[in-house]
Amino acid sequence: MDNKITKAHGSGGIFSHNLIKEVFLKYFDNPILNQLRDAALLNQINGKLCFATDSHVIRPLFFPGGDIGKLAVAGTVNDLAVCGAKPLYLSCGFIIEEGFPISDLEKIVASMQKTAQDAGVNIVTGDTKVVEKGNADGIYINTAGVGKIPDNISLAENTITPGDRIIISGTIGDHEAAIICAREEFKITGNISSDCNIVNSLTEKLVKNVPGLRIMRDPTRGGLATILNEFADKQNFGLRIYEDKIPIKNSVRGLCEPMGFDPLYMANEGKIVIIVSNNDADKALAIMKDHKIGKDAKIIGEVIEEPKSRVLLKTQIGSDRILDMLTGEMLPRIC
Amino acid sequence: MDNKITKAHGSGGIFSHNLIKEVFLKYFDNPILNQLRDAALLNQINGKLCFATDSHVIRPLFFPGGDIGKLAVAGTVNDLAVCGAKPLYLSCGFIIEEGFPISDLEKIVASMQKTAQDAGVNIVTGDTKVVEKGNADGIYINTAGVGKIPDNISLAENTITPGDRIIISGTIGDHEAAIICAREEFKITGNISSDCNIVNSLTEKLVKNVPGLRIMRDPTRGGLATILNEFADKQNFGLRIYEDKIPIKNSVRGLCEPMGFDPLYMANEGKIVIIVSNNDADKALAIMKDHKIGKDAKIIGEVIEEPKSRVLLKTQIGSDRILDMLTGEMLPRIC
Numbered sequence: 310m311d312n313k314i315t316k317a318h319g320s321g322g323i324f325s326h327n328l329i330k331e332v333f334l335k336y337f338d339n340p341i342l343n344q345l346r347d348a349a350l351l352n353q354i355n356g357k358l359c360f361a362t363d364s365h366v367i368r369p370l371f372f373p374g375g376d377i378g379k380l381a382v383a384g385t386v387n388d389l390a391v392c393g394a395k396p397l398y399l400s401c402g403f404i405i406e407e408g409f410p411i412s413d414l415e416k417i418v419a420s421m422q423k424t425a426q427d428a429g430v431n432i433v434t435g436d437t438k439v440v441e442k443g444n445a446d447g448i449y450i451n452t453a454g455v456g457k458i459p460d461n462i463s464l465a466e467n468t469i470t471p472g473d474r475i476i477i478s479g480t481i482g483d484h485e486a487a488i489i490c491a492r493e494e495f496k497i498t499g500n501i502s503s504d505c506n507i508v509n510s511l512t513e514k515l516v517k518n519v520p521g522l523r524i525m526r527d528p529t530r531g532g533l534a535t536i537l538n539e540f541a542d543k544q545n546f547g548l549r550i551y552e553d554k555i556p557i558k559n560s561v562r563g564l565c566e567p568m569g570f571d572p573l574y575m576a577n578e579g580k581i582v583i584i585v586s587n588n589d590a591d592k593a594l595a596i597m598k599d600h601k602i603g604k605d606a607k608i609i610g611e612v613i614e615e616p617k618s619r620v621l622l623k624t625q626i627g628s629d630r631i632l633d634m635l636t637g638e639m640l641p642r643i644c
Numbered sequence: 645m646d647n648k649i650t651k652a653h654g655s656g657g658i659f660s661h662n663l664i665k666e667v668f669l670k671y672f673d674n675p676i677l678n679q680l681r682d683a684a685l686l687n688q689i690n691g692k693l694c695f696a697t698d699s700h701v702i703r704p705l706f707f708p709g710g711d712i713g714k715l716a717v718a719g720t721v722n723d724l725a726v727c728g729a730k731p732l733y734l735s736c737g738f739i740i741e742e743g744f745p746i747s748d749l750e751k752i753v754a755s756m757q758k759t760a761q762d763a764g765v766n767i768v769t770g771d772t773k774v775v776e777k778g779n780a781d782g783i784y785i786n787t788a789g790v791g792k793i794p795d796n797i798s799l800a801e802n803t804i805t806p807g808d809r810i811i812i813s814g815t816i817g818d819h820e821a822a823i824i825c826a827r828e829e830f831k832i833t834g835n836i837s838s839d840c841n842i843v844n845s846l847t848e849k850l851v852k853n854v855p856g857l858r859i860m861r862d863p864t865r866g867g868l869a870t871i872l873n874e875f876a877d878k879q880n881f882g883l884r885i886y887e888d889k890i891p892i893k894n895s896v897r898g899l900c901e902p903m904g905f906d907p908l909y910m911a912n913e914g915k916i917v918i919i920v921s922n923n924d925a926d927k928a929l930a931i932m933k934d935h936k937i938g939k940d941a942k943i944i945g946e947v948i949e950e951p952k953s954r955v956l957l958k959t960q961i962g963s964d965r966i967l968d969m970l971t972g973e974m975l976p977r978i979c
Contacts, residue, residue, distance in 0.1 A: 321865025322970025348696035361683035362735035400697035453788030530656025635657025
């Protein structure tokens with residue numbers, strides 16, 4: 310096989326078949342994918358399913374803490390996980406620029422498979438398109454995923470009650486800060502690693518053991534502040550978080566302050582924020598702290614009666630500031 | 645809202661939310677999508693599921709007979725349909741170039757919704773990424789889909805038996821011929837329309853009424869010749885088709901001959917090719933001819949004992965020619 314992707318790899322003909330066999334099947338190998346049908350035939354399922362998708366256009370493709378492959382699997386796995394589901398199956402759609410090194414594709418595919426294996430999911434169906442040089446930036450990856458929601462689990466905003474606690478599973482802003490450092494245009498040398506990771510083993514523990522769990526989300530694009538606003542939007546409660554309780558790495562804070570980035574709006578790729586009953590808050594926190602991706606978990610705030618539908622930040626000097634959704638844009642192509 | 649896509653539409657913040665509300669929800673409106681969760685919560689399912697994905701990078705975005713939106717929905721609906729499934733739910737992932745007109749996005753989204761409605765599926769979850777100008781060619785769309793396979797249906801190569809018949813649901817090459825005409829670089833004016841269409845109402849009729857149905861496929865990239873090779877690959881039978889029985893529009897033939905394109909290798913986007921027992925062949929043909937997308941259906945060949953794993957073309961002058969898979973590339977960006 311040539312060492313670069315050519316248009317023929319996207320033709321549907323013999324080059325496409327060879328790419329599938331020599332790269333995709335080599336890593337993704339599983340009985341469902343190996344049938345190579347137009348659609349994957351899944352095993353019998355009885356119950357409620359969850360279905361999610363994410364496209365990934367991150368730049369650079371390889372960054373401290375991860376790469377586009379790890380991110381593409383984690384992104385969809387995490388979307389399923391925070392809905393309370395056990396992720397089961399993933400699809401993947403590659404859009405590759407002509408001339409892309411096949412060795413880089415293999416690195417990405419290997420990383421996808423490792424992440425999928427860690428998450429306990431199989432990549433069962435896929436598609437590859439090749440576009441002419443200049444019409445994509447190396448590679449874009451879409452994943453979609455199917456997961457099963459345990460019986461009697463229903464996480465939703467309308468179960469949230471004043472007095473409930475807000476918990477974040479760790480430090481915020483790490484992913485976006487790592488990408489800023491990795492982008493050549495900023496000419497910054499930093500030692501910040503993305504938190505890019507799957508969260509489903511943690512969410513599955515919470516779903517199983519915390520009856521007072523109201524809702525979970527992964528604060529990706531738009532960051533913690535945007536997700537909290539999504540929780541509160543049009544609801545009959547407000548949310549308050551405390552600036553001095555929010556875990557932020559010194560390295561991230563040191564990067565953001567001079568550049569004017571606000572970690573509250575920066576993307577995370579391996580964190581969850583949950584709302585849980587006051588009674589179960591300590592239990593949920595203990596489960597997080599006991600998990601390798603939740604060691605820095607903190608209770609950062611609570612659900613309040615007023616102002617309804619709003620998110621407040623109690624600042625370190627004690628004043629309440631309204632936190633809106635992200636209004637402009639931060640950095641493009643962070644995921 | 646501005647009239648062009650900006651980076652902020654991909655930020656995950658307020659612009660993203662507005663785009664979702666003002667464009668996507670306006671058309672895709674359904675109770676599952678409207679919840680706007682990270683993952684769609686599907687209704688209870690019991691049974692065997694099918695899961696498929698396709699990315700679409702077609703150029704131009706609007707062409708006679710369709711557009712990237714219709715194609716993106718039909719592509720995944722058809723992959724599910726030919727596996728015998730009833731398509732139920734779709735996801736969609738948009739990768740949009742900064743500066744793309746929102747009016748064009750709306751046209752595409754409206755076309756997706758119309759096609760989804762015709763197919764009886766809902767678009768229940770999605771994702772939008774924006775890349776900087778020059779890093780995509782307008783818009784790329786990925787769809788993934790979930791469908792349910794009726795009990796006791798198992799379409800597979802290993803049920804195919806010598807004596808079975810091969811049927812194509814209509815004329816071949818229409819889609820790729822239409823795209824050739826629509827591409828400015830060829831400077832051709834032709835009056836050829838793509839066959840871009842959903843096939844699931846036809847496949848569902850066949851699945852229900854033709855017990856001798858062995859296998860179905862949609863001959864997209866690589867064309868009829870490549871799909872027949874996929875059927876025969878490593879199998880204990882061969883396939884023979886007859887050149888003079890293959891339906892090809894005169895306009896397509898007239899375009900291909902001078903340019904050296906072979907309709908047998910050209911993409912179709914609303915056709916199916918099936919293999920069916922000899923006993924049920926006339927019944928399957930009648931069902932096709934009775935359907936609006938199958939009026940030109942023809943029995944084009946049969947399953948033979950020898951040569952095993954091979955596809956033969958009986959030419960109009962009576963000789964047998966081996967038909968291989970597509971080896972090079974035809975036109976890039978046809979789907």
